[in-house]
Amino acid sequence: MTEQNYTILAVFAHPDDEVGAGSTLSYYSDQGVRVVLCCATRGEAATIFCDDCATADTLAAVRTQELRCACDHLGIRDLRWLDWPDGGVKDLPREEATGELVALIRELRPTILLTHPENGLYPHPDHLAVWEMVRAAWDAAADETKYPEAGPVWQTPRLFTRAMPQSIFERAPGLKDFRVELNGQLLPFMGTPDDEIDVTMNVGPWVPRRMAAWSCHISQHNPKGFSSVMPDGLREEMAAREQFILIAGAPLPEGVQSNLFVGLEEGDTYMVDGPAPDASEPAQENPAEPIVSAEFVRLLNSELNRHVSLAEVLRLYERDPREPRHGSLYHQLSAAEQEVIYLLARHLRRLDAGAGRNEPDPTVIREARRRDRPDLRHEFLQNRMEVAYSRFLDLARSALVDDERAVWEELAALSRGAVEALK
Helix, strand or coil, rough: CCHCCCCEEECCCCCCCCHHHHHHHHHHHCCEEEEEEEEEECCCCCCCCCCCCCCCCHHHHHHHHHHHHHHHHHHEEEEEEEEEECCCCCHCHHHHHHHHHHHHHHHHCCCCCEECCCCCCCCCHHHHHHHHHHHHHHHHCCCCCCCCCHHCCCCCCEEEEEECCHHHHHHHCCCCCCCCECCCCEEEECCCCCHCCCCEEEEEHHHHHHHHHHCCCHCCCCCCCCCHHCCHHEEEHHHHEEEEEHHHHCCCCCCCEECCCCCCCCCCCCCCCCCCCCCCCCCCCCCCCCCCCHHHHHHHHHHHHHHHHHEEEEEEEECCCHHHHHHHHHHHHHHHHHHHHHHHHHHHHHHHCCCCCCCCCCHHHHHHHHHHHHHHHHHHHHHHHHHHHHHHHHHHHCCCCHHHHHHHHHHHHHHHHHHHHHH
């Protein structure tokens, strides 16, 4: 099995999470390995650590470009987005979100699946949720009884997570007391006992590529961040020796290894249900595929734009310190809107009509900002929610295709809950 046969699928929660495995990903890309990076969120809820590079309204777009820049430095040519809500991954419908990962695994048929460790490296809720769903998807992708609509089953040979050896804490005393501040919580970094490390990648020549990738993430350059407690040279040493733990799959040879693929035999394709289709052959028509119209795709995109704008309005209202009594209501409505956005984006991706970049409508935001009293804001939201609910009902009634009708009915049911919450 030559390196050209290999595929690594790395799944991380946020733009910049890839940097921790950047030297390794860059090394394998240079060896001819197909490296695919899947980022779960756009990082839109992060703190901004620059004066003029981003605002709360533009951060998602800025971090999207930052990650593309990082991928260019790392040699990653295939970047995928799940467009899950930053800070809200744990609240997604778990079975459906895991199914998205299963579909991606079955599509790409990776040799190595790489993600966050079980402890998240630090317990960011998004890191922990991504780990849980990737772990579940690794099992489900190989099970023909799970997610049959997601394509032919695939058993990924190995599942790895990143790791930070415990010895680093001894060499960087400040790291023990360092905390990541997140929504008022102080989250510690967590190490792995050195004797539990399975693979140490010696990738010193690729450290400049990792550092260049990090330089792309300007919005996240916290002067009091992780690097501020690292002794001189230790950060570069960590980048030159990246550690990983084998979670599941084909066993490694005895001892600490220096290659994620070691021991995988020539010619072993690890296929469970026949070979992947030849890309040069025309795809076979699948009679189970839903028949949809271009107008349906246009309507989905239109609704996605509307609800992205509404979600931004709720975010602004929720963060307004003048509205402490209504914060819980805005939070509840915001969660409902995120689920609507998630469903719209998911259906667009399933139709190979990706959601693309959706920015809030400035006109809607200006109109919402003019409502500076609780009663006016309530009226504004109620009107928007009721109109959305009625629109989904009308679309369901007028749909000529069962699959399209089912989508609109599902969205109407979600919108009804928001309308009732405002009564």
